[in-house]
Amino acid sequence: MMPSVDERRYRADALVLFAIALLEAAGLAHERARAVAEILVEGDLLGHTTHGLDMLPLYLKELEQGAMAKAGEPEVIADLGAALTWDGHKLPGAWLVRRAIAETRTRILAHPVVTVVIRRSHHIGCLQAYLKSITDAGLVGLLLTSDPAGGGVAPHGGVASRITPNPLAMGFPTGPDPSAAPGASHPDPVLIDVSMSTSTNAMVKRLKTEGGRLPGPWLVDRQGEATDDPARIGGDLGGALLPLGGLDLGHKGFALALMVEALTSGLGGYGRAQQPNGWQASVFLQVLDPDAFGGRESFVRETAYLAELCRTTPVAPGRPPVRLPGEGALARRRHHLRAGVPLPPTTMPALEPWAAKYDVPLPG
Helix, strand or coil, rough: CCCCCCCCECCHHHHHHHHHHHHHHCCHHHHHHHHHHHHHHHHHHHHHHHHHHHHHHHHHHHHCCCCCCCCCCCCCEEEEECCCHHHHHCCCCHHHHHHHHHCCCCCHCCCCEEEEEEEEEECCCCCCHHHHHHHHHCCCEEEEEEEECCCEECCCCCCEEEECCCCEEEEECCCCCCCCCCCCCCCCEEEEEEEECCCHHHHHHHHHHHHHHCCCCCEEECCEEECCHHHHHCHCCEEEEEECCCCHHHHHHHHHHHHHHHHHHHHHCCCCHHCCCCEEEEEEEEECHHHHCCHHHHHHHHHHHHHHHHHHCCCCCCCCCCCCCCHHHHHHHHHHHCCCCEEECHHHHHHHHHHHHCCCCCCC
């Protein structure tokens, strides 16, 4: 059984305003509250409902307990122009990442590749939600994150949690050049967002709560047996999520997860070796300007050709056509902006007590 969806639909802008009001009531300044609200709702628009407004009650609790910082600025650990390292001091992750993207957009004028590493950010939500702002500018973006205080995923061959799902996201345009004439068509960019585990901690937690099962044997119990039942892992039961590839090919996901750890906590200089406590994120952001390499026109010619080559691949009778990463998510986004945003049935009930506490009206 996969998670169900609330039959009600909400206007995206109403959800953003609702989330902003709650976050401001919890102590965030407007700019920071807006960044968090927009990224969470963008997650729901794209269909990543485990990392949409489902996260908001957790964020509000973290703000209430002081585990997410309400005020302050990121500390600059190193700044070499094209390479920037911040200590986020557990400031809101969405606000930090958006600020880092804005910084890369400024610096890309002088540097063809700009990299920002953030240590001790708070949770940053859905990675795919950040990519379109980069690709719309004709740039290429790479975003990775891990949580050095978290776990949930077993190394390949293991039966206990050691690392986090460590998602990797990348976005690149498929045409045309942003300088193209007004009215020119803009094909969808490729928006990759893949965890280095078979699923996410949030999805496993939701299905465990609902009594559901995963679509496949993506978990390993402490006896080393693969299972689709979240009730068989966690706590005293042991077990964990399998790395991407499962029991057979999990060495590949495990290797990529280690790469993410090295580029996030490793480059940030703060991670598991410090044995940190509390929900946080290590972040790696890199933005590249195709103009500084083979040229933007050549870049989008190649990516557009590749996209069409893949889309027109023959498929088995009765099967749907090949779909590029992000294509389904962007189609959902367009539909949800028109028809309203569906939420998981547990999302609004979990937010109702916070709305009552802060005297914030629920969205219609």
